[in-house]
Amino acid sequence: MFVFAIAVVFKLCTIQFIQGDEYRALAEKRTVKDFDIEPNRGNVYSADGSLLATSIPKYDIRIDAIQAKELVFNEHIGALADSLSVFRGKSASYYKDIIRKARRNKNRYFLLARNISYSDYIRMRNFPLLNLGAIKGGLIVEQTTRREHPMGEIAARSIGYEKIDENNYATRVGIDGAFGEKYLRGVKGKRLKQKIGNGQWKPIADFDQVEPKDGLDVYTTIDVNIQDIAHHSLLGQLEKYEAEHGCVVVMDVKTGEIRAISNLAKTSKGTYYERLNYAVGESHEPGSTFKVIAMMAALEDKVIDTSTVVDTKNGRKYFYGRLINDSGPGHGKISAATALEVSSNIGMATIIDDHYSNNPKKFLDRLSKWKLDQPLGVSIIGEGKPDIPKPGAANWSRNALPSMAYGYNLTMTPLQTLAFYNAIANNGELIKPRFIRSVKSFDKDVEVFRKEVLVNKICSNKTLAEIQDMLKNVVIRGTGKRMYSETFSMAGKTGTARTDYANYEEWKEDKKYISSFAGYFPADNPKYSCIVVIHKPSTEVGYYGADVSGPVFKRIAQKIYTDTPIVDEVEALNFKNNAVDEDFETYYENARKYKELMPLVIGMPAMDAIALLENLQVNVKVKLNGSGIIKAQSVERHQKLKPNQTIILEAS
Numbered sequence: 001m002f003v004f005a006i007a008v009v010f011k012l013c014t015i016q017f018i019q020g021d022e023y024r025a026l027a028e029k030r031t032v033k034d035f036d037i038e039p040n041r042g043n044v045y046s047a048d049g050s051l052l053a054t055s056i057p058k059y060d061i062r063i064d065a066i067q068a069k070e071l072v073f074n075e076h077i078g079a080l081a082d083s084l085s086v087f088r089g090k091s092a093s094y095y096k097d098i099i100r101k102a103r104r105n106k107n108r109y110f111l112l113a114r115n116i117s118y119s120d121y122i123r124m125r126n127f128p129l130l131n132l133g134a135i136k137g138g139l140i141v142e143q144t145t146r147r148e149h150p151m152g153e154i155a156a157r158s159i160g161y162e163k164i165d166e167n168n169y170a171t172r173v174g175i176d177g178a179f180g181e182k183y184l185r186g187v188k189g190k191r192l193k194q195k196i197g198n199g200q201w202k203p204i205a206d207f208d209q210v211e212p213k214d215g216l217d218v219y220t221t222i223d224v225n226i227q228d229i230a231h232h233s234l235l236g237q238l239e240k241y242e243a244e245h246g247c248v249v250v251m252d253v254k255t256g257e258i259r260a261i262s263n264l265a266k267t268s269k270g271t272y273y274e275r276l277n278y279a280v281g282e283s284h285e286p287g288s289t290f291k292v293i294a295m296m297a298a299l300e301d302k303v304i305d306t307s308t309v310v311d312t313k314n315g316r317k318y319f320y321g322r323l324i325n326d327s328g329p330g331h332g333k334i335s336a337a338t339a340l341e342v343s344s345n346i347g348m349a350t351i352i353d354d355h356y357s358n359n360p361k362k363f364l365d366r367l368s369k370w371k372l373d374q375p376l377g378v379s380i381i382g383e384g385k386p387d388i389p390k391p392g393a394a395n396w397s398r399n400a401l402p403s404m405a406y407g408y409n410l411t412m413t414p415l416q417t418l419a420f421y422n423a424i425a426n427n428g429e430l431i432k433p434r435f436i437r438s439v440k441s442f443d444k445d446v447e448v449f450r451k452e453v454l455v456n457k458i459c460s461n462k463t464l465a466e467i468q469d470m471l472k473n474v475v476i477r478g479t480g481k482r483m484y485s486e487t488f489s490m491a492g493k494t495g496t497a498r499t500d501y502a503n504y505e506e507w508k509e510d511k512k513y514i515s516s517f518a519g520y521f522p523a524d525n526p527k528y529s530c531i532v533v534i535h536k537p538s539t540e541v542g543y544y545g546a547d548v549s550g551p552v553f554k555r556i557a558q559k560i561y562t563d564t565p566i567v568d569e570v571e572a573l574n575f576k577n578n579a580v581d582e583d584f585e586t587y588y589e590n591a592r593k594y595k596e597l598m599p600l601v602i603g604m605p606a607m608d609a610i611a612l613l614e615n616l617q618v619n620v621k622v623k624l625n626g627s628g629i630i631k632a633q634s635v636e637r638h639q640k641l642k643p644n645q646t647i648i649l650e651a652s
Contacts, residue, residue: 039186042215067138079128157274186215221257241537287497290407341478349402425526492519494545515548626651
């Protein structure tokens with residue numbers, strides 16, 4: 001027994017003095033740990049500063065029921081129960097009983113309120129006992145954020161999101177996903193928590209060891225008015241034609257900025273929602289909208305001119321044993337320009353086959369020069385790849401060229417097609433479509449995105465003028481004549497393509513089409529280009545591009561003319577006011593240093609102004625009178641704010 005006692009004492013001394021540091025560190029590691037604190041994700045704004053996506057902070061308020069000393073607990077429990085009764089609605093005695101019970105049960109993580117707003121959080125942390133903080137009062141605050149889209153489902157897929165699962169795998173969709181990692185995410189903070197049993201961890205203090213750094217704000221090119229017009233114009237047509245899905249994109253001709261993008265798909269209940277970004281990601285056979293590209297190649301290579309006569313027969317012609325049809329009874333002998341205007345499959349197939357069949361590389365090189373065989377490289381993740389076959393490929397045959405002439409046997413995305421039509425409207429300059437204008441921090445530019453030219457000039461001025469005239473005539477007297485309006489001019493090309501026709505016999509029993517229209521407006525001085533693509537409309541209602549997609553294009557153009565008149569923009573004078581610049585720099589530096597100065601919120605949307613003020617380092621109360629744009633503020637800018645100070649905002 002004596003030897004055993006000596007061994008026990010020896011072991012205790014070894015653990016205490018030799019291995020003590022190691023075991024103490026291990027114990028602390030198991031009971032105290034740093035947890036990541038998520039930063040506020042940056043906001044996504046439209047071109048005019050309207051909020052498209054924002055992170056709303058939500059809070060859970062808990063209490064360590066045994067943290068406060070007995071005297072302090074008994075002194076404040078009654079007042080705390082009264083405050084909770086007013087705030088939550090149940091009786092004061094109910095709250096007094098459950099909190100006392102939590103203390104008897106030694107509950108160190110008792111929930112008082114879940115998922116409350118920032119203003120309610122400020123209110124609760126001023127309740128008796130809770131206002132003593134984490135050490136004296138046992139207050140536990142846990143913050144989470146929820147991403148919200150103020151515009152609802154409109155452009156939800158293009159605005160997008162970023163989701164990260166438990167394995168740290170990120171799903172990135174749209175603008176929010178594409179710019180999440182680099183700009184919007186921010187930098188995580190650290191908060192020390194202690195394990196209190198049952199897998200629960202309690203913050204040791206009511207402050208963070210490392211403060212999170214909020215993400216930067218992204219300003220898009222989206223115009224909320226045009227977006228609303230495009231969305232509802234597409235939705236109405238999809239419902240009318242009971243189509244499977246569709247998309248529409250509106251693009252600024254000179255800058256390549258995307259003003260609107262809508263993608264809608266049909267649900268099992270017959271309603272429509274933004275499921276996939278079809279405009280960016282879905283490659284399909286473009287059909288007759290590609291005829292414009294084929295015609296431009298032939299004109300630019302000077303193998304034809306607009307007056308070249310093409311024999312379209314009686315609407316039926318065989319090419320290498322394969323029959324090609326025109327809609328209707330046929331057009332006979334017509335000019336090349338007329339073949340495009342009436343959208344003759346035979347006419348375009350004849351032109352391309354006659355002049356390129358012996359040297360298909362010449363035609364394909366022309367398409368490659370226009371970068372039609374490459375993705376545009378837009379910022380949104382998931383851009384579809386074009387597929388233009390070449391000799392030796394599995395989808396190449398003697399029929400490849402005549403099929404390509406009228407938009408089959410190749411695939412492109414709607415955005416890639418639109419970019420080319422935009423180049424026609426933009427005097428031949430092919431530019432990359434752009435979704436982002438700038439990235440900002442506290443209204444200070446961090447990065448600015450400018451126009452990116454892909455091809456300086458796609459063709460000669462002569463070819464360009466001829467193509468532009470043909471696109472006008474498509475609307476005036478061609479397949480798009482139902483769209484013609486005397487009040488405003490448009491130019492473009494209709495498209496109707498078969499889809500899911502691999503088994504022709506099955507297709508004849510259940511015919512499916514893709515209806516499209518691509519073009520620009522006004523025809524003579526283009527401001528916007530636009531493409532509308534609608535998949536699988538009900539053939540019982542209609543399926544031609546002029547009937548299905550054309551009206552959407554016309555409605556968008558008409559509404560933009562009516563609601564947002566196109567006027568000449570006056571460039572701002574390059575005027576520098578040193579006093580104003582110095583004043584701003586002084587304020588910016590002070591704001592960064594103290595984060596307690598009143599900013600200028602006049603001219604900002606009310607929602608943005610409240611969000612800015614509620615995220616200052618000092619806690620203030622914001623009272624808003626009215627709604628819309630802030631026109632007055634009760635505290636002058638640059639004034640140092642005090643805790644719990646009330647700021648009154650007047651909005652128009």
